[in-house]
Amino acid sequence: MEGTRHKLIDLLFQNQDSYISGQELSDQLNISRSAIWKHMNELKKAGYEIEAVTNRGYRIVNLPTVLSEDAIRWGLETDWLGHHLHYYPSVTSTQNIAHDLARDKASHGTVVMAGEQTKGKGRMKRYWDSKQNAGLWFSTVLRPKSLEPKNATQITLVAAVALAKVMSNYSIPVRIKWPNDLFIGERKLSGILTEMQAEQDQIDYIILGIGINVNHDKNDFDQSIVNQATSLKIYAEEQINLNDLFKSVAKEFELQYERFIEQGFKPIKSEWESYAYKMGEWLKVRAQGEWNAKLVGIHEDGALKVIDENGQEHLLYSAEILW
Numbered sequence: 657m658e659g660t661r662h663k664l665i666d667l668l669f670q671n672q673d674s675y676i677s678g679q680e681l682s683d684q685l686n687i688s689r690s691a692i693w694k695h696m697n698e699l700k701k702a703g704y705e706i707e708a709v710t711n712r713g714y715r716i717v718n719l720p721t722v723l724s725e726d727a728i729r730w731g732l733e734t735d736w737l738g739h740h741l742h743y744y745p746s747v748t749s750t751q752n753i754a755h756d757l758a759r760d761k762a763s764h765g766t767v768v769m770a771g772e773q774t775k776g777k778g779r780m781k782r783y784w785d786s787k788q789n790a791g792l793w794f795s796t797v798l799r800p801k802s803l804e805p806k807n808a809t810q811i812t813l814v815a816a817v818a819l820a821k822v823m824s825n826y827s828i829p830v831r832i833k834w835p836n837d838l839f840i841g842e843r844k845l846s847g848i849l850t851e852m853q854a855e856q857d858q859i860d861y862i863i864l865g866i867g868i869n870v871n872h873d874k875n876d877f878d879q880s881i882v883n884q885a886t887s888l889k890i891y892a893e894e895q896i897n898l899n900d901l902f903k904s905v906a907k908e909f910e911l912q913y914e915r916f917i918e919q920g921f922k923p924i925k926s927e928w929e930s931y932a933y934k935m936g937e938w939l940k941v942r943a944q945g946e947w948n949a950k951l952v953g954i955h956e957d958g959a960l961k962v963i964d965e966n967g968q969e970h971l972l973y974s975a976e977i978l979w
């Protein structure tokens with residue numbers, strides 16, 4: 657059933673500029689005309705807008721705005737990312753499921769996506785607010801063969817650059833706050849969580865978790881973060897199609913990831929710096945105590961480069977930027 661539906665969507669997609677007749681669909685899928693008709697009704701219920709014209713056939717006019725496995729597959733322009741995709745309406749955390757799949761040998765690029773997360777995870781056991789159908793909450797299994805475990809945290813910065821580029825294409829002025837946050841102004845739009853499984857000097861897999869607040873209104877956020885979070889809709893004052901946004905993010909991340917694997921961190925570093933939050937400004941950091949620091953860049957290995965009030969340079973590998 658599911659396989660037939662995927663094939664049907666693929667056929668409609670290949671013929672999106674014309675029409676494909678019921679007879680042709682029936683021949684290609686090896687099912688009856690009435691079965692085609694039933695599938696079409698199911699697609700319409702799932703939010704597809706399908707035009708049916710007598711003597712010409714069927715054509716997809718619009719995709720669903722809510723997430724679904726089919727709607728994500730349709731038109732995904734990646735070579736490997738998301739080709740294995742698991743969508744769940746509600747999960748505890750996509751990270752947990754992705755870890756289970758990775759332990760079970762899931763391939764590089766496998767994506768776990770959720771409509772909502774009931775126990776979304778931030779770093780250091782913090783929580784991630786993941787309201788139903790309001791954002792993109794997904795985790796990707798990565799198996800970078802040539803990357804040393806000590807450089808795995810660079811993947812967070814690669815993902816941040818990819819997200820910043822996608823947002824810029826949507827005319828959203830984002831800044832990256834080291835190491836893993838995307839901000840619009842003083843409010844957090846998106847967070848990235850990178851978890852690694854490694855043995856000695858070999859990475860087994862990385863689970864890259866990305867959360868983006870998309871169609872939230874202000875009141876949709878948990879009280880605890882309502883004054884520090886924002887969404888694309890709050891900024892742009894319009895609803896964004898989650899399926900389309902995922903496809904843009906997937907394509908851009910794949911591109912940046914390939915570049916990183918082929919060319920190393922250097923090209924990512926300068927792009928990251930061009931998006932950096934409060935670059936050249938004094939701010940407070942928490943790294944073995946709290947102190948004032950001026951943000952001057954990131955190091956070749958991804959560490960945050962700051963100078964203290966005595967003019968001395970520090971490389972911070974584990975720190976929080978406060979205000």
Ligand code: BT5
Binds near residue numbers: 748778866869
């Ligand atoms: C992060 O942690 O920013 C990483 C978030 C990663 C979420 C993705 S969603 C898919 C995958 N599955 C998961 O379970 N997680 C990943 P951190 O830097 O520790 O920030 C967490 C802090 O951000 C919290 O303590 C809150 O203050 C704030 N916060 C929580 N939810 C938020 C939201 N939706 N928008 C903005 N800020 C939020």
